[in-house]
């Protein structure tokens with residue numbers, strides 16, 4: 269079925285064949301070209317239009333299952349709370365809900381999405397540095413599993429809201445362990461200078477205070493040190509060791525601890541990063557927490573959803589600059605913001621069988637948005653890509669559609685779920701009328 273692909277590309281960049289070898293959900297077929305599970309992506313682009321996102325249900329399920337098996341294999345009593353912000357599409361959430369996943373949400377909108385997808389409130393964690401009184405009221409009324417508080421101010425607010433409702437809020441304290449996750453500065457969250465969590469040295473006193481406040485049940489300690497962590501597990505181990513030490517200190521003071529929350533952040537290989545396998549994360553959790561005899565929680569987002577998705581885009585035109593070849597796509601930074609925001613590298617594959625096997629030369633792949641930052645990649649070894657040719661931007665399942673905007677008045681792209689050889693549009697392309705629908709010109713302007 270699969271035809272051999274020519275090697276090798278630019279020094280340092282993985283070849284097309286290497287990109288495919290690491291992504292079992294993708295395959296290159298001699299007749300159909302690039303397929304996601306059993307669906308030819310050229311056909312999908314034709315039917316749905318571009319830009320569009322396509323997610324592999326099998327990949328979501330496989331990765332969720334692999335993580336669950338790793339946690340179980342390490343002998344942990346663990347629950348997985350998928351971080352909804354990575355991909356909040358209802359069908360994606362439904363796939364994970366059906367596997368028994370819980371959710372980690374950071375807003376009323378995410379809570380509503382998780383609930384609509386069938387994730388019970390009793391499996392949902394509410395995180396975030398800026399929970400509003402309205403949101404706290406809502407999650408308590410829903411019967412949320414846990415709130416992760418990030419400041420003394422928030423603890424006082426949760427206490428007074430819960431008490432006024434005659435409720436007892438299950439609250440963990442998110443600590444800032446001051447460890448360096450060695451990831452991109454914009455997704456590092458566990459350093460003392462980051463806005464997240466309470467200083468770990470203040471946590472014991474705060475926990476004691478929480479136990480004395482009305483309307484609160486202290487549950488445990490939570491930590492989340494950053495995202496796209498690939499630099500080994502040293503940072504996880506350091507953070508978890510500090511949390512375990514804190515739990516022992518709390519118990520020493522007679523304060524009950526019901527569980528610990530190890531957060532998310534496990535990275536994936538976009539280019540050639542060596543990402544720790546879930547077994548390694550499970551080992552780090554077990555090493556720190558198994559001796560405490562407590563259930564543990566994890567909150568992965570990217571690790572589950574990232575590899576499951578691609579962004580399909582069509583070549584609008586190829587512009588020959590003085591020194592460079594610019595391939596201009598109909599998808600831009602408003603669709604996939606990661607290259608502009610984090611200098612992220614994404615694999616880019618043509619979907620047609622001919623282009624997959626054609627000789628390659630360096631190209632800059634850019635979007636149509638009026639920003640220099642609207643560049644997917646520079647100097648990438650790609651075949652001649654004629655206008656109309658479709659490309660797939662890989663590993664776009666996490667922090668892709670969920671971070672999209674309508675900048676440049678560009679409607680949000682369609683989303684598709686693929687399952688074997690079936691596919692369905694799971695979010696319509698936003699109609700242009702939508703962009704104007706909730707705007708109005710003041711009456712006095714006539």
Ligand SMILES: *Cc1c(COP(=O)(O)O)cnc(C)c1O
Nearest residue numbers: 351492495532533567568569570
């Ligand atoms: C973003 C976030 C996650 C998920 O991070 P990933 O890198 O996608 O795994 C988990 N927990 C919290 C508190 C977060 O803010």
